[in-house]
Amino acid sequence: MINLSAINKTYRQGNENYQILHDIDLHIKAGEFVAIMGPSGSGKSTLINIIGFLDQKFDGNYTFQEVIVNSLNRRQHAQLRNRSVGFIFQNFKLIMNQSVGENVGLPLLYAGLKRQHIIQRVNEVLAKVGLPDSYHKLPKNLSGGQQQRVAIARAIVTNPKFLVADEPTGALDSATSSEIMTLFKALNDSGTTLIMVTHDAQVAQETNRLIKILDGRIQSDEEVIHEGT
Numbered sequence: 001m002i003n004l005s006a007i008n009k010t011y012r013q014g015n016e017n018y019q020i021l022h023d024i025d026l027h028i029k030a031g032e033f034v035a036i037m038g039p040s041g042s043g044k045s046t047l048i049n050i051i052g053f054l055d056q057k058f059d060g061n062y063t064f065q066e067v068i069v070n071s072l073n074r075r076q077h078a079q080l081r082n083r084s085v086g087f088i089f090q091n092f093k094l095i096m097n098q099s100v101g102e103n104v105g106l107p108l109l110y111a112g113l114k115r116q117h118i119i120q121r122v123n124e125v126l127a128k129v130g131l132p133d134s135y136h137k138l139p140k141n142l143s144g145g146q147q148q149r150v151a152i153a154r155a156i157v158t159n160p161k162f163l164v165a166d167e168p169t170g171a172l173d174s175a176t177s178s179e180i181m182t183l184f185k186a187l188n189d190s191g192t193t194l195i196m197v198t199h200d201a202q203v204a205q206e207t208n209r210l211i212k213i214l215d216g217r218i219q220s221d222e223e224v225i226h227e228g229t
């Protein structure tokens with residue numbers, strides 16, 4: 001599904017060029033659950049911003065399904081992002097003075113769906129993430145773990161082809177992290193493709209594939225072996 005070939009990324013600062021990603025070759029199939037780990041500054045966010053169609057300024061080839069991403073214009077690139085990927089962040093990025101339902105329904109509002117359809121779909125995904133009957137609550141009255149569930153509901157509401165999660169458990173205690181990982185695993189079991197950046201080795205062990213990045217290069221890329229399997 002995701003095919004990166006010889007991806008290089010350089011930032012220019014003043015007269016200097018800084019190469020952040022070096023010759024990245026990476027293939028991710030539909031249905032995978034991938035963790036990306038690496039030290040601060042190693043290029044993880046830069047990589048997932050390219051994968052998630054947030055950043056179009058890179059060298060190399062990116063083919064997503066049949067689409068040659070590097071040949072799209074800005075509008076097509078944005079359209080591909082809106083249709084194909086859901087994002088989840090460390091700090092949830094919810095709109096605090098809007099209800100849970102309004103937060104989750106926002107991508108559908110942008111997509112032009114009718115109110116009745118939106119409400120129905122929002123309630124469906126809220127039930128899926130374990131928050132039924134929470135449409136009218138305010139995010140500020142929810143725990144961190146519950147807020148991340150709302151953010152996950154918002155990410156899946158448009159039925160994207162894959163999810164990109166940047167440190168989704170970074171702001172949560174270990175028990176809550178483990179609940180969120182259980183939810184991710186359930187989504188993955190029902191076919192959702194997930195790509196997750198994490199600093200937490202224990203969280204990474206819950207996925208099926210661990211990619212380690214160092215200084216903008218893939219250092220290792222291995223299947224995660226689960227105990228008892």
Ligand SMILES: Nc1ncnc2c1ncn2[C@@H]1O[C@H](COP(=O)(O)OP(=O)(O)OP(=O)(O)O)[C@@H](O)[C@H]1O
Binds near residue numbers: 039041043045047
């Ligand atoms: N817009 C930018 N302009 C210049 N340099 C940048 C820009 N964005 C990122 N960088 C640099 O690129 C390098 C990689 O950053 P990136 O955010 O991808 O790392 P990361 O592995 O995600 O780190 P962290 O774990 O701290 O989030 C860093 O040295 C950073 O300073």
